[in-house]
Amino acid sequence: MDEFGIRMKEAQLVEKLLLDALDKVKKVKRNKDNVLPPSKLFPSVRQCNAALATFGDAGDFTRALRLFTQMRKSSSLFYMISRESDKNPRSPLLEHQHSLSSINLIPVPPKPTLVTYSTLMSRAISLRKPTVALRLWRLLQTQPNFYTNVISRKQRDGRIANPDTSSYMDPSMLQRLEKEESAIVPDVIFCNTLMNAYAKMGNYKAAKSVLHSMLGAKGVLTHEGIPVLNPTAVTYNTLADACKVAGELGAALDVPELMILQAEATGNKKLLPDLRTYTTLISTVARKSIDKQETRDIRSGGEKDPDMAFALLNRMKHEGIVPNGVTYSALIDVCRRCNRVDLALNGLRTMLKQKAKRNLALANNNTTRPIYHHKPLQNEAGAWTAAINACGKAGRTDTAIRLFKTMAKVGVKPNSVTCACLSDCLLKSTPIRIKDLEEILQYMKEEGLVPSEVMYTSLMGAAIELSQKETRVTKAGLHVQLIDNLSLDSEDTTTEATFLFKQLMRSLLLQTEKEDMILKVFLVFQQMKNAGMLPDVAMYNSLLRACAVTGNVEIAQTVLHRMETDGIIPNRGTLRSFAGFARRSEYLLIVLHRMHKEKSDIIRIEPKASVDMISDLINSYMSDLRQTSNHDERLVIHREILHLYQGLMSILEELELNETMEEIANNLTILLAVLRAAVSCEYHSESEEEKSRSRELACEIVGFEIFQGRHHSGIDRAGKKAIQVATDWLYAY
Numbered sequence: 246m247d248e249f250g251i252r253m254k255e256a257q258l259v260e261k262l263l264l265d266a267l268d269k270v271k272k273v274k275r276n277k278d279n280v281l282p283p284s285k286l287f288p289s290v291r292q293c294n295a296a297l298a299t300f301g302d303a304g305d306f307t308r309a310l311r312l313f314t315q316m317r318k319s320s321s322l323f324y325m326i327s328r329e330s331d332k333n334p335r336s337p338l339l340e341h342q343h344s345l346s347s348i349n350l351i352p353v354p355p356k357p358t359l360v361t362y363s364t365l366m367s368r369a370i371s372l373r374k375p376t377v378a379l380r381l382w383r384l385l386q387t388q389p390n391f392y393t394n395v396i397s398r399k400q401r402d403g404r405i406a407n408p409d410t411s412s413y414m415d416p417s418m419l420q421r422l423e424k425e426e427s428a429i430v431p432d433v434i435f436c437n438t439l440m441n442a443y444a445k446m447g448n449y450k451a452a453k454s455v456l457h458s459m460l461g462a463k464g465v466l467t468h469e470g471i472p473v474l475n476p477t478a479v480t481y482n483t484l485a486d487a488c489k490v491a492g493e494l495g496a497a498l499d500v501p502e503l504m505i506l507q508a509e510a511t512g513n514k515k516l517l518p519d520l521r522t523y524t525t526l527i528s529t530v531a532r533k534s535i536d537k538q539e540t541r542d543i544r545s546g547g548e549k550d551p552d553m554a555f556a557l558l559n560r561m562k563h564e565g566i567v568p569n570g571v572t573y574s575a576l577i578d579v580c581r582r583c584n585r586v587d588l589a590l591n592g593l594r595t596m597l598k599q600k601a602k603r604n605l606a607l608a609n610n611n612t613t614r615p616i617y618h619h620k621p622l623q624n625e626a627g628a629w630t631a632a633i634n635a636c637g638k639a640g641r642t643d644t645a646i647r648l649f650k651t652m653a654k655v656g657v658k659p660n661s662v663t664c665a666c667l668s669d670c671l672l673k674s675t676p677i678r679i680k681d682l683e684e685i686l687q688y689m690k691e692e693g694l695v696p697s698e699v700m701y702t703s704l705m706g707a708a709i710e711l712s713q714k715e716t717r718v719t720k721a722g723l724h725v726q727l728i729d730n731l732s733l734d735s736e737d738t739t740t741e742a743t744f745l746f747k748q749l750m751r752s753l754l755l756q757t758e759k760e761d762m763i764l765k766v767f768l769v770f771q772q773m774k775n776a777g778m779l780p781d782v783a784m785y786n787s788l789l790r791a792c793a794v795t796g797n798v799e800i801a802q803t804v805l806h807r808m809e810t811d812g813i814i815p816n817r818g819t820l821r822s823f824a825g826f827a828r829r830s831e832y833l834l835i836v837l838h839r840m841h842k843e844k845s846d847i848i849r850i851e852p853k854a855s856v857d858m859i860s861d862l863i864n865s866y867m868s869d870l871r872q873t874s875n876h877d878e879r880l881v882i883h884r885e886i887l888h889l890y891q892g893l894m895s896i897l898e899e900l901e902l903n904e905t906m907e908e909i910a911n912n913l914t915i916l917l918a919v920l921r922a923a924v925s926c927e928y929h930s931e932s933e934e935e936k937s938r939s940r941e942l943a944c945e946i947v948g949f950e951i952f953q954g955r956h957h958s959g960i961d962r963a964g965k966k967a968i969q970v971a972t973d974w975l976y977a978y
Contacts, residue, residue, distance in 0.1 A: 253303060256296035259288045260312050263355070267319045270354075287319060290355040294364050301368025306377075313365055319354035357388075363435045370441050378442040385429065386470050392419060392428040393470060419472055433459075433474050437483055444487035447535045449496055452487040456480060460507075476507065478516055485525040492532035494553065497525070520569065523561040528575035530554040531582045551588055554579040558595075568599070570624035574631045581635035589635040590644075596628055597655070621657045630663040637670025645670050646681055664689050665700035672707040679741055686748045696752050701765065708745035709772055743781070746773045750787040754794070763800075766791040782813050856908040856915070859893065863918045880929050883922035887942065890919045910949050917960065920946045921967045940974055947971035 266286040288296075293316055300309035362385045366378040385391060389398075422428040431439075436455055443452040451468065458471035459480065481504045488497035501518040508516035530553045554576050558568060573596040580589035600622055622628075629652050636645040649667050652659050659667075664685050671678040671685070689696070696704065746769055753765050770788055773780055785808050792801035808815065866886050870879055897906050909915055923943035927936050946952075947968060960968070 249299075249302070252295070252299045255292075256299035259292045259296040260308075260315075262288045263293065263312065263315050263319065266354075267315055267322070270319070270322055287354045290316075290358055290361070293355040294358070294360050297361065297364050298368065301364070301372070304372065306368060306372050306374065309365060309368060313357065313361065316355050316357050316361070320356040322354075359429045359431065359435055362429075363438055366435075366438050366442065370438070370445055373445070375442040375445040378438070382439055382442070382470075388429065390427055390429050391470075392422050392430045392472070395422055395426050395428040416473060430472060431470070431474075433477055433480070436471060436474060437477070437479050439471075440480065440483040440487065444483050444490060447487065447491040449484065449487035449491045449493055452484050453496075456484055456503075475511070476516075478504070478519055478522075481507075481516070482519075482521045482525060485522055485529075489525055489529040489532065491536065492529070492534040494526075494529045494532070497529045501526070518561075518564070518566075520561070520566055520572065523557055523566060524568075524572045524575050527554045527557050527572060527579065530557070530579045549583045551579045551583045551585055555588075555592075568596075570596070570622045570626065570628045573622075574624070574627035577628060577631040577635055581631065581638055584639065586635050586639045586641060586644075589632055593628060593632045593648075596622065596625070600625070621655075625657050626652070626660050626663060629657055629659070630666055633663060633670070634666040637666060637673070640674075642670055642674045642678060646678075649685075658692070659688070661689070661694040661697055661700070664694060665697050665703070668700055669703050672703060677707070677711070677741070679744065683744070683748070686752055689752055694752075696749070701749070701753070704745060704749045705769065705772060708742050708749065708769075711742035711745065743773070743778055743784075746770075746778065747781075747784055747787070750784060754787060754790055762794065763791045763797065780811075780813075782808075782816050785813055786816075856905065856912055859909065860912065860914050862889065863915050867918060876929060880925065883925045886918055886922040887926060887939070890915070890922075891942070911951055913951060913960075916946050916949060916951065917964050917967070920971055921964060924967045924970050943967075943971040944975040947975055 266288075269286065293312065297309045297312055300306070300312065362381055366381050369375070369378040369381065386393070388394065419428075419430045423430050436459055440452045440455050443449070443455070450466065454466045454468040455471055456476060457465050458467040459474040459476050461473040481500050485497050485500040488494070488500070501522060504516050504518050504522065508514055531549065531551055558572070558576060561568065561572075573592055576592045577589045580586070580592060629648060633645045633648050636642070636648065645667055649659060649663065652663070668682055668685050671682045688694075750766050750769050753762055753769070766787060770780060770784060773784070785804060788804045789801055792804065805815075863886065866882055866889075869882050873879060873882075894906070894909075897903075897909075920943055923939045923946065926939040927943065930936050930939065952968060952972075
């Protein structure tokens with residue numbers, strides 16, 4: 246189990262412990278449970294916070310919220326029990342409470358802390374739920390132990406003589422409140438998280454008000470509930486990000502100046518503008534403002550003017566900040582938004598020059614290899630992807646393809662996003678560049694890249710549209726070139742839409758999320774059927790492989806039955822698909838029978854091809870044997886081998902395929918595997934009947950001509966022993 250799997254198990258245990266503890270305390274409160282709860286009834290706050298983080302990281306935010314609710318309920322219930330106990334010292338609840346506390350059986354429940362709220366808010370933001378994060382912030386402000394509410398209670402109780410509470414906003418006084426009153430006081434990390442929530446919504450004014458409150462600024466818009474704190478570079482960069490989402494370059498340009506002023510005031514050079522600051526500013530150029538009613542800052546420039554992006558690039562270089570792949574990706578993307586492909590390619594060339602200069606310094610002029618082939622920049626693939634996307638959007642498909650092929654030459658490997666951008670470009674070209682798309686999908690298969698959700702949707706939509714057009718063209722009796730020629734044999738009748746469906750199904754088989762994978766594969770297949778296309782054996786094999794990966798034998802049987810109904814003849818790939826199942830021999834025999842019973846000379850399997858398929862199956866069993874040393878598991882596999890061999894021979898005899906039987910009788914790999922399986926079953930089986938059948942089969946096989954008077958140097962020790970044992974049995978009869 247991987248590290249995250251362990252974390253998930255721990256989180257599930259914490260969740261169960263908290264629910265059980267809450268249930269037991271409720272029973273104690275109702276005085277219906279006479280059994281004392283055990284010690285350490287509640288998990289700690291730290292454990293609960295870790296569980297919240299794990300559920301959030303897994304994408305199950307609803308579960309995280311449920312756990313958070315249980316934390317609040319347990320804390321509230323404990324508070325109610327304590328109050329009732331104080332009012333009636335001799336009540337049964339008090340006796341329970343005191344007896345439990347005396348032996349430390351009911352510790353304090355996990356009361357949500359600042360870390361709890363910060364953890365939930367950050368996960369909500371990562372899951373694109375910033376409004377939920379803001380609701381959590383408002384909920385925190387209503388809690389009795391929030392520092393502003395603690396100060397208000399002190400005022401009401403007369404513990405603050407001076408009505409001016411500004412002294413309590415001093416950082417040292419807030420630390421005392423945290424320590425003495427267990428007050429929740431937002432820290433810098435929490436404030437950055439809150440600003441990030443505003444940033445994701447493009448509310449840069451609210452984000453800036455949080456910064457003003459942290460600085461203790463006067464005469465400007467501040468944010469309620471935020472104490473005076475020392476902002477970090479992350480704080481300012483988050484503000485810049487808020488301006489980017491809002492499309493307000495003018496406000497974003499103020500951020501570096503604010504950072505410089507604060508760095509000079511505090512003497513902290515870490516507050517100076519950094520790589521992320523300038524990358525965010527460049528990315529803000531030429532963005533549309535999300536607030537159409539607000540007057541646009543004149544410094545924001547036009548929505549089709551990329552000059553400011555290049556000016557910011559030069560400025561950061563002048564300040565000694567080295568751009569990386571993300572910076573150039575932002576620059577090229579700005580040029581795309583401005584429909585300036587020439588400037589986008591110029592940005593890419595600028596990056597390559599920077600890379601060559603850096604690598605030249607590292608190499609010390611002691612290499613003959615082209616200098617730009619050396620170590621790539623950080624996230625350099627992102628810049629190439631942005632350039633490919635810019636060319637694709639501008640209709641320069643050939644340039645996009647050349648860029649894709651050039652990446653590998655300069656030491657940069659295209660990723661799934663790169664492939665998705667180029668495939669989208671190829672699908673939107675006229676005619677569709679299906680041959681180039683085939684190369685992209687083949688590259689993804691070789692590199693183990695899985696289509697993203699966007700690419701999956703794009704390929705699916707293109708395949709459906711093509712299938713509809715092909716159907717209309719066929720019905721009308723006309724021919725229109727919708728797509729360029731495939732690199733297929735002239736006799737191949739595969740349509741372009743079928744090709745897209747097939748390639749999409751194959752690429753989805755690489756997906757790691759098994760449940761999503763099988764759902765998407767079957768969805769593609771169903772969409773193809775709905776479009777009136779006729780699936781071939783390769784597509785059915787993809788369905789079977791999806792079933793094998795997920796271990797779904799029942800659906801695989803349904804697929805096999807559907808193949809027979811549709812008149813699809815299984816092939817070698819079908820057998821390989823079934824080889825992924827446990828207890829697979831009975832299904833393999835069904836497939837083999839279906840394959841061999843066809844009498845047509847066109848589709849009938851040649852004897853050698855048939856034996857090659859059977860060898861593949863036997864090798865898969867042998868591979869399973871090498872992976873286990875457990876006698877019971879090995880016995881099961883050996884029984885499967887015998888079942889497959891005997892069933893296969895029955896099929897061949899029934900169909901009078903004598904040539905195939907002769908090929909098997911001369912195949913050492915198959916016979917030796919069956920012989921070893923028969924000897925093993927004779928030794929380890931508890932059934933006398935099975936022992937007798939296994940011995941007879943072993944004697945039959947060892948009597949074949951291939952084992953008579955020949956020395957096989959390639960046979961391992963176990964195989965030689967099996968031959969010797971079977972030979973002794975044969976001569977003992």
